[in-house]
Amino acid sequence: MDMFGKLGWFFKQERKAYIFGISMLILLSVMTALVPMIIGIIIDNMTAGTITGSQLVIWSVILVVIAIVQYAMRYVWRTKIFGTSAKLEKILRARLFNHFTQMDSIFFQKYRTGDLMARTTNDLNSIRMVAGGGILTLVDSLSQGLLTLFMMFFFVDWRLTLVSIIPIPLLTILIRFVGRKLHYHSRKSQAAFSSMNDKVQESVTGMKVIKTFGEEELDIEDFKKMTTNVVDRNQKVYLFDAAFRPTSQLIMGAATILGVFFGGFLVSQGEITIGLLVAFISYVARLQWPMIAIGRLFNILERGSASYDRILEILNEKSTIIEEPDALSQSISGDIHIDIDEFAYPDNDDKASLRDIDIHIKQGNTLGIVGRTGSGKTSLFKLLLRDYDQFKGDITFNGISIKDYQLDSLLANIGYVPQDNFLFSTTVRDNIRFANMDTTNEEVEEIAKVTRVHEDILGFSEGYDTLVGERGVALSGGQKQRISMARAMLINPELLILDDSLSAVDAKTEEAILNSIKETREDKSTIISAHRLSSVMHADEIVVLDEGQIVERGTHEELINNNGWYQEMYEHQQLELSSEMEEV
Template sequence: MTIFGKLMWFFKEHKRLYMLGLTFLFLTEISQMVSPALIGRFTDVIVSRQMTMHQLFFYAGSILLFSVLMYIFRYTWITHIFQGSALLEKTLRQQLFDHYLKMDTTFYQRRRTGDLMAHATNDLSAVQRVASGGVLMLVDSIVIIIFTVISMILVVDWRLTLIGVLPLPLLAAGVWYLSPKMRRAFTSSQEAFSRLSNKSQESIAGIKAIKTLGQEKQDVDAFDEEIQKTIQINKKVAAIDSLFGPMATLVMTISYVVMITYGGSLVVNDSISIGQLVSFSTYLGLLVWPMFGLGQLFNVLERGNASYMRVQEILSEKSSIIEDEQGYDSISHGDVAIQINQFKYPDDQSEVLKDISLNIRAGETVGIVGRVGSGKTTLIKLLLRQFDGYTGQISFAGKNIKDYKLSAYHRVIGYVAQENFLFSTTVRDNIRFADINKSQEEVEKAAKMAALHEDIQNFPEGYDTQVGEHGVSLSGGQKQRLAIARALIIDPEILILDDALSAVDARTEKQILHTLKTTRQEKTTITVAHRISSVMNANEIVVFDHGEIAERGRHEELIAQHGWYAQMYEQQQLATTLQQNLEGEGDDDDREK
């Protein structure tokens, strides 16, 4: 029953809805108690052979009337209770979704997508059933038991009632014994569902890689193994849950045996009439549903309790990114100043960044290059406020970026990664995702800046073309350019390109960089790249090595230093020359043919 205590905040918030539902429940049970009494009296009249047409119509009409009233009352209270459960599901779903949006990168590194989806679907559905079927079965069962026992005493005989309900405490003892076992079993079941959901999501998302590498059988085997584990856990749940049904049947059978033996003796001794025994039998039949209802309630409450605890565990986690609620909600044009003394990832003792000092004036373009793992992308993550646990300060327009509201700060940043998420909608809506009210003219302008407009015109439906899930219908270069257009349409104060031109050819790269240089003379651009050609025209180029700045300067200055940058530039130039020569030889061969 602890789950009801945990949900009391919701029941108090919607007490009017539940009070109306419970009021009609009581009216339902009162109506239900009248019919057995009428049936008993009707039986006595028949046995005495004193039945008249007036009495026949009276009893038949009365039973029908109370049946109709019971139907109306039951319909009304069930609709109110289920309306409340729908509100609970909506409330928890909104809380969970809002929480997901607020959580930081570390949270999503620890939690798998399938597990988070299981919390938002299976777990919330289990909690929702507590506020609907759980409340229904709990109150309905208890009220029916109380009203039935009272009716037995008043209509039949208190002695027969006392002996008839004597076996019922055995049921309570069984519930008390099975409850902790069921709670543990349901928790394991929900966790197994999360693992299975995550495996399904991972296999579907990686289906191309699975097929390309010929790992279909291995993946199916891994999936089957996960299914078998889930089945074994659910078998244990079913084994425990199935104990309650036979136990309730046994208890009710004992009650019926008592009724037949002791009740029959009372009839023989003229202590009660045959009609009263029939009424008692009918009342006892009304107790069958509460007995089995308590079994279902036991199932619903334990499953809901396990799910609610899992949901609350997620909701209790705090983001390491603390937003200043009183922070600045608007940002003006300004410079970017980065002073990072030291940064370590959470749960990692090694330094990732050390002694980073950068001052980027508004309108400048800064290029960042370096070996894989040298700290380039980590610096971008700090700039985007994905992590705040560093010593030092990052400022924009003269203010610490932590002093801005997150919504205001992110609004002035356009970020394009190497791999970008595209939504299953049209090209147009993907480009204007940050501001869905942007006009077609503005969408086309952004697409032209990203060198994508001509490609879109060749699509079957132009800007109305559906890109498919994750942009499956687009090439790698088209995905990157669409993401660039999506960032440019908001005209950000800071544009960050994190290896965002890696999938486009040299000619397209040159065209995009030229456009950015001419159209963003008053705005800041930060380009992280592996290709030197992406940064060689930047106002300043910074070379990272093992989390520190190893070289810095303009292109010509870095070439003159003969360091890592110059070596990498020479290697890439040589690779470009060899590729051009090979392409030229291929063209000559084609002409000879």
């Protein structure tokens, strides 16, 4: 019953609907409790031979009226209780989705996508059942059970009632045992479902890779193991849930047998009538539902409680990126100063990913960042975007720390094009104008021309209205990169970060794009990270990272004369380019 306490805030919020629905349920139980007594009266009058045709018609009309009123009451309580429970699912889903948008990178590293999806679907459905089926089962079983016992005690015979309910206390022991087992196995089954859901999401997303390596059979086998685990976990839930109903029926069957034997004795002694005995047996049969409903209620509550705990686990997670109450809402501008003494990822505190980084970017200048894979380029960008705040040092725009800005103000002025380009499964046009859906078609096409993707788009079946598919599956790597770049540049950000964003385009297109960026962003700052040095050779300054530290810095010409890693890599790439041209 603790689960109802957890949802107390919702029941209080929707108290009018629940009071009305519960009232209909209780009135329905009262009317239903009258039916056995009416039937008993009819039987007694028939036995005595005192009933007339007109009386039989009147009693029949009363029973029909009761049935019609019951229908109306059932309609009302269903709309009020089940209809209102859907609001709970809506509220919690909105809270979860809003919570996801506020969480940091650490959160999404901790929880996998499939697990989060399972919590927003399967778990929320279990919680909704508590607010719907749980309330129904609780009120219906209590009202029907108590009213039935009341009628048995005071309108039939109290002695017969006491004898018949002797086996019922055994249910208390059963309920406590089954309840504990259901809670434990329900939580396990929900976790198993989350893992399976995550597996499906990951496999569907990576189906191209799976097929490329011919690992379909291995992936299917892995999925079978997970589904088997889900079935096994759920079977343990069903094992205890299923054990409750036949046991309850056995106990109520014993109560019926006691009622028949002792009731028959009372009839033979002339202490009750046959009609009352028939009514009593009917009441005993009606007690079976409340007893069975209790088992069903505990199943609903334990599943709901396990799911609610999983939802709270997510909602109680706190982002490590904390926005100050008096954070600045102004746009960022001016020179950028990156001063990082040391930064290490939370799950790898013993190894710094960046250290002793000191970079100054004048407004309007371009910074190039190069280095081996894993040298720290993307880590630096994550700090600029405030994916992580736990580092020693500071990053400032015009002397103001990025931690002093509102996140919305900071990120709205930074255009970031990552290595892994993500496109939404909508049109090309809507992907480009994602940051500002009010952008005109002319503005969208103009920025597409800057990133040299306009002609490609015109060649699509529906032009700018072409659907790109999930994650841009219908596009080539170069097209996705250039559309992502257009999306970032459309907002004309104060800082544009290109994280190896031209790797999938040819050298000629790359040069055209870089020239366009330089022309359109004369007063804006740009940071370009690349493995292909031709992407950064025209930058105002180039820094070379190695194991999280700056090992070289200067202009292209200065670094070429430095006889370091940059000069060696440049000559190597030039040699490769010459070889490719000779082959052509």
